[in-house]
Amino acid sequence: MAASDAGGHWPLELIGLRKRFGPVQALAGLDLRVGAGECYALLGPNGAGKTTALNILLGFLQPDAGTARIAAVDVQADPDRARRNLAYIPEQVQLYPRLSGLENLAYFHGLGASEAMADASLRDCLRQAGLADAAYERRVHTYSKGMRQKVGIAIALARRAPVMLLDEPTSGLDPEAAFELNNSLRDLAARGVTILMATHDLFRAREVASRIGILVAGRLQQEVDPASVGGAELESLYLAAVRDLLGRAS
């Protein structure tokens, strides 16, 4: 399934990525390539380096070594151009509380896009994200965490970017919303969007991802094909990888 373009470039590439914060080695030579239409779930315990990897891809952090590319654009060399090719859903979607969900979506999309989106299209994005119609015009300070998360998903959907980064996207979502999100991600992948998702949620990862990577101590310890393992087996593999490394470290 994974594929590069004719020039040998991958929509999302991390090559030999290293990053240290003082005594902590957050990334220790991370290599990862995700192809068009692929949904890659990056699993790992807290402090494994998942968010650091995402922040480097977003251009918010400079790696000590290695390269990050989005749609063949070197993120460190041209972060603005790289960001134009991606959509991002953070773990905690933050919105403007005095604006409605629809106004937030219009604002975020309007600032990032070259053209404004029609009102109907914006509403369609909110609908796809699973937000109830009645909430569109309500101010966000009345929203639950899950509702805010759905607006964040709508913002990402409206980007129509070739690459999507998600940091714990199902955090705070009710099971139905999480299910809808997974469906949306599958649809996006089917349309050729490249997805990288950092998560703790083994169940959701197995459900939606086409590949799963287990990241421990800044290094990719193992890659798993979710189609070939059951839920319990994935959990065993994950725990074994984490315990093995942490055991060796101690």
Place this chain on the structure above:
Amino acid sequence: MIARLVAKELLELRRDGRIWMLLAILGVLAAGAALSTWQQVRTQHAAWHAASAGEQERWLAQDEKHPHSAAHYGVYAFRPPGPLATFDPGLDPYLPVTVWMEAHRQNEALYRPAQDAGSAVRFGRLTPATIVGALLPLLIVLVAAPAISGERERGTLTQLLAQGVAPGRWVLGKGLALATLLAGLLLPLWLLVTAVLIVASAPTDTLARWLAAGALVALYLGGFLLTCLFVSACSRSVRTALLVLLSVWAVSTLIAPRAVLEWAQWRHPTPSSFEFRQALQADLRDRSELDARLARRAAELLEAHAVDRVEQLPVNFDGFRLQAAEEHDYAVFDAHFGRLHEGYLAQERLLQWFGVLAPYLAFSAASSGLSGTDLLHYRHFADSAEQHRRVMQEMLNEAIYRNPEVDGQRYLAGPELWATVPEFEYSAPSLGRIISGHAPAFAVLTGWLLLPLMGLLRVAPRLQP
């Protein structure tokens, strides 16, 4: 993009109840301050008008008398309120409004209140200028401190940057939104006053000063806004930005004016009223040079007219003596009052330059300058009155000189002589002179605008979440 950003920022501000509350408080304070200063200036203006007109009538209505008696009878010069005193009364309420112009004396009472209080009185009253200079910056701090730091703290900045938003343009949009808010508050008021001045056929000088005051306010508040945005862009949290900016505000408007004034008075001390009078009188008492000059002139005249006594001269030597005494005293007055004024002006210049640390000092100096209510205007008025007094004394002494006693009878002048003495008419210094006199303040405020602008141009494109 920028239009969208500005629209969203204004929408958020419009929906923020705290902003409305702040604006309401500010509006009430501004209305109260404007009404109170307007009432004060109107009263002062009416009194000035009535007194000036009555004074000329009083002078012209004198009976026949010796011109030197008329010189002692004297006239009062009345200082009109500054052209924009309603906007910034500055030192106006604390300085005397009359000068008694009489023979022999440049009346020192003219300077007493300024000697006692210096420029400190400028910071004590609530006026439209203090609202603009002290309270509006506080509003700017409260609104602009979270503008960028708040987005960083909340996490919305991360999402915006991830959306591919160009950070430089985003910061520009933030600045424009806040500038629009300020302009929305101030521009209608400024235009209204401009229209009133035009309709009321206000003097061109007053209109020019009002236009310059508009530019001054834009310069000052623009600098404050850019400073707030710069600090906000550099701060990790709203708390840090607020702490830094409230400190800047407090130092600028509360602490520095008093501290710097104390220092200025220590650095350029001026004598107390008593000391000043003592020194002046001591120098005035030294008349050895004057006596020698009078003796020389008397000898010349006696020789020229081949007479033995001054009483036999075809001119009245008293006229010459009185004028010579005046001229002797001019030099003493000029030296003493000149030193006193130089001391005040040196303090004033120091206050203006300290605007580098506290822009309110520079704003306050420039604002009272443009309003015609500062020491520079006061000195201009005092100098004009003194020049008028000297012209008046010269004319009266000249009349004495040309009219010797006839058969032991002193010359008595009448209304025809009083009418030749011009009425005292005062016009404030030109705008150009005001601006050059406050060049340090304008330079400092320009620096306060350019420095944070340069900082923002450097920081904004590299903005990090």
